[in-house]
Amino acid sequence: MRIDISGSGAVTLGDVVTCDGFVHEYPIRVQTHVHEDHMDGFDRSKGHQKHIIMTQPTRDLLIAEYNADIPYRANVKAVSLGHPIHLAECQIRLLDNGHMLGSVQVEVTLPDGGRCGYSGDFAWPLGEVIEVEELVLDSTYGSPESVRKFTQEEANGRFIELVVERIKVGPVLILSHRGTLQRAASCLDDAVKFPIIASARLCDELRVYQQHGYSLTKVLNAETAEAKLACSEGRYIRLYGTRERFPTDKGEATSRIVLSAYMSRFGDPVVEYSEKAFCVSLSDHADYIGTLEYVRATGAKKVITDNSRGGHGVDLALALKRELGIEARPSTSQYEREWGK
Ligand SMILES: [Zn+2]
Ligand SMILES: [Zn+2]
The missing domain is CATH 3.40.50.12650 (Rossmann fold)
Structure with a gap:
């Protein structure tokens, strides 16, 4: 697969884009939202990465929180929702994911036309969903018991x-x-x-x-x-x-x-x-049923469930195989050993 999650929670989509974490060789970071478990290595990214992209509300929230140098950094950029941008031979689109102000799903079209994406923390239902072959999926709710009985x-x-x-x-x-x-x-x-x-x-x-x-x-x-x-x-x-x-x-x-x-x-x-x-x-995460519906809507055939931020990556990967018949595995090396790569 061309997607992965590092031990510290950096989501990698192809060879140049990371989300919510720092990876040294990658020139582009997408910041999906401002929650702390998605901010790992942000200072290092500011110093090293060529482009750090996010929505305007996320940029404004980061400035309110850390003020400091973000307004003056040429590499920290706000992009519009749904508007494709082209960087390092990739096309990147950010779409609203209903989780909090400024939060997004990420769709990357690679130089060979293949598409991969990251859900970010997401709510369900959503008006617009990324279209991808490979998907990194938030796994807050992974088991059939996690079904909300209220809207x-x-x-x-x-x-x-x-x-x-x-x-x-x-x-x-x-x-x-x-x-x-x-x-x-x-x-x-x-x-x-x-x-x-x-x-x-x-x-x-x-x-x-x-x-x-x-x-x-x-x-x-x-x-x-x-x-x-x-x-x-x-x-x-x-x-x-x-x-x-x-x-x-x-x-x-x-x-x-x-x-x-x-x-x-x-x-x-x-x-x-x-x-x-x-x-x-007042949960702002999709429940189990919503999560399955989201994956179906993305069209993904291969999924890595995020096991680096708590949640239920293992249960969810099993459920995706069972319910949707697609290839799925949880992230983190511990499970990679047990599941094979
Ligand atoms: Zn969050
Ligand atoms: Zn999170």
């Missing part, structure tokens, strides 16, 4: 209901990953009339989401007088990123909600830990 809209609806209910008695604190947190805040912005408070740092990040179309009109920087007044009145929503923690001193009436980008239970999006503590699954 994303139902999960969003349950989440909003929960916040509306809990804010009647006091503040609601929400903690989640990048992407999921901002999507949730945007849902609440339309549904709730109370202020949404966040740290100065998180506000910078939220501004990028707002520039790219998220509705976030009620967000206040926690350091402002307006936010302090709202806090003293006790009716507000406070957002926390995963680098922060829930404070312990917020009083009796406070509710805490953790939003999980993964599904802990597939039957119900809301798990109640206590009267005031909840976990809600």
Whole structure:
């Protein structure tokens, strides 16, 4: 196969394109999105790789996060969705994959006309899917037990209901990953009339989401007088990123909600830990059925399932052989030995 994944998670598509990782001999890196498990070797890429390409929202998020030199680096470039670009005799197309702001699937047409691609972390259904012969596939959900019994809209609806209910008695604190947190805040912005408070740092990040179309009109920087007044009145929503923690001193009436980008239970999006503590699954990954449908839509005949970022690469490779009758194997050397190359 002409596709592979290194031990550190760099996806290689042909001989010149890597995604989400650094490989020394490769001149081109595609950055599919900004989640940390996809950022390996980014600084080395900045120093060594000729072209680092991504969408404009991803570039803006990286600048908000690391600011520093990205705006001045000629090799860090934003490209438009769906618009083919030609580099090093390859054609590269980035398509939306519904996972978070700026995230993409990658399609590479090699000099001999062969096509390979990488799903990135993806949601399902999608409007447009890459067309490839060989595919590197995210394997967050790989087994037939991982079938979600609710839609994303139902999960969003349950989440909003929960916040509306809990804010009647006091503040609601929400903690989640990048992407999921901002999507949730945007849902609440339309549904709730109370202020949404966040740290100065998180506000910078939220501004990028707002520039790219998220509705976030009620967000206040926690350091402002307006936010302090709202806090003293006790009716507000406070957002926390995963680098922060829930404070312990917020009083009796406070509710805490953790939003999980993964599904802990597939039957119900809301798990109640206590009267005031909840976990809600707002997953931005396709489930098992969605993953099979995605692979079918790409037309891939050979698949490597990503086993370098957790998930279920082995189960998923077996399922692809069984359900779709295509050639599939998990990544990582441990399994390469057992499965043969
Ligand atoms: Zn991700
Ligand atoms: Zn990931």
